[in-house]
Amino acid sequence: MKYRSSTATGTTGAQTNYHVTQARRSLRLTFLSLCLGALVVSTVSAQVASHAPVVIQPPSADSAVSLQPVGRPVVRVNGAVLTDRDLLREMYAIFPYARVHNGFPKPMEADIRDGAIRMMIFEELVYQDAKHRNMTVPATEMAHALAEFRQQFHTPQEYQQFLQVEFKGSQKLLQEKVERSLLIDKSLKQEVTDKATVSVAEAKAYFDQHPERFNLPESFSFQSISILPPPNATPAQLLEGRQRAASALRQAQATKSYEQFGSLAEKISEDDFRVMMGDHKTADRSKLPPAVVKALESMQPDQVSNLVEFDANDFTILRLNSHNPAGMQKFENIKDALRDQLTKQKTEQLRNALATKLSKNAKIEKA
Numbered sequence: 027m028k029y030r031s032s033t034a035t036g037t038t039g040a041q042t043n044y045h046v047t048q049a050r051r052s053l054r055l056t057f058l059s060l061c062l063g064a065l066v067v068s069t070v071s072a073q074v075a076s077h078a079p080v081v082i083q084p085p086s087a088d089s090a091v092s093l094q095p096v097g098r099p100v101v102r103v104n105g106a107v108l109t110d111r112d113l114l115r116e117m118y119a120i121f122p123y124a125r126v127h128n129g130f131p132k133p134m135e136a137d138i139r140d141g142a143i144r145m146m147i148f149e150e151l152v153y154q155d156a157k158h159r160n161m162t163v164p165a166t167e168m169a170h171a172l173a174e175f176r177q178q179f180h181t182p183q184e185y186q187q188f189l190q191v192e193f194k195g196s197q198k199l200l201q202e203k204v205e206r207s208l209l210i211d212k213s214l215k216q217e218v219t220d221k222a223t224v225s226v227a228e229a230k231a232y233f234d235q236h237p238e239r240f241n242l243p244e245s246f247s248f249q250s251i252s253i254l255p256p257p258n259a260t261p262a263q264l265l266e267g268r269q270r271a272a273s274a275l276r277q278a279q280a281t282k283s284y285e286q287f288g289s290l291a292e293k294i295s296e297d298d299f300r301v302m303m304g305d306h307k308t309a310d311r312s313k314l315p316p317a318v319v320k321a322l323e324s325m326q327p328d329q330v331s332n333l334v335e336f337d338a339n340d341f342t343i344l345r346l347n348s349h350n351p352a353g354m355q356k357f358e359n360i361k362d363a364l365r366d367q368l369t370k371q372k373t374e375q376l377r378n379a380l381a382t383k384l385s386k387n388a389k390i391e392k393a
Contacts (some may be wrong), residue, residue: 116142151384249304267281271341
């Protein structure tokens with residue numbers, strides 16, 4: 027499908043490459059937020075914040091990047107020493123897939139490390155500021171957090187092993203780490219989260235002040251399955267491609283839902299969108315090939331097209347999910363999404379201001 031070359035997500039067609047591209051895109055967004063002092067905050071549990079104590083399982087020696095933390099200093103923030111254990115914890119927070127893929131991809135490792143160090147510095151500055159303001163954690167909250175943290179271990183022996191490796195068997199050091207995490211959370215809630223909430227009235231004012239941003243062009247939401255010929259295909263290969271396309275069409279027209287069509291796309295489609303269940307999301311009509319627009323215009327939502335043939339026996343099957351006419355969006359339909367968007371923007375602004383304020387007179391030394 028020719029449309030894929032102009033709108034796909036920068037892939038080469040291989041599923042692995044697509045995921046790496048998506049990860050890099052997410053990473054760039056993460057770094058943008060990090061530059062603004064962003065930090066994902068959660069309770070101390072199995073899904074802990076990056077500044078919370080977690081079980082570190084270093085990648086193996088044959089992984090893309092092998093990190094074996096030994097407690098070596100990485101950066102000092104106003105004299106406080108942060109080590110390679112803290113670094114690895116933050117790197118996992120940025121790229122959690124490292125746990126699944128047994129390491130960090132070499133092309134991404136430097137960026138991940140740089141972002142992790144910035145996260146470490148910001149978290150430490152937030153923690154130091156909380157201590158300077160004499161913030162405390164109530165005993166009941168501390169006890170709850172410790173109990174919740176221990177639940178991530180399957181056995182007492184597993185917990186003791188973690189305690190020994192991470193804190194030389196000291197329960198006191200673990201409590202200090204948990205308290206640190208909770209103080210960071212509490213400080214960020216006061217300084218960022220609570221102040222970032224956008225009311226319905228504020229969202230409506232923004233909507234009224236920026237009508238051009240809510241006037242949408244005609245668009246289509248659709249999925250695709252493509253059968254592509256090999257380069258310099260022989261007549262026999264072209265015939266075989268037509269037969270595969272016909273078989274794909276029969277299977278596609280037998281599907282009854284978005285999920286069924288998407289699962290089929292993942293299995294048999296040969297375009298870059300197969301890793302997204304064939305989903306092109308919402309596409310502006312003006313940016314679609316005429317053949318695609320012609321087919322989609324004649325369809326009803328949830329309908330599957332016949333074969334759409336491009337040059338050189340490039341076959342595509344379409345599933346229309348929605349046809350969205352041009353026009354002004356209604357505030358009632360988008361108010362929740364708009365509030366979320368504006369809240370995220372305000373959060374970044376507040377974090378940016380906080381990071382600038384805390385780092386202004388800080389002494390930061392990288393080891």
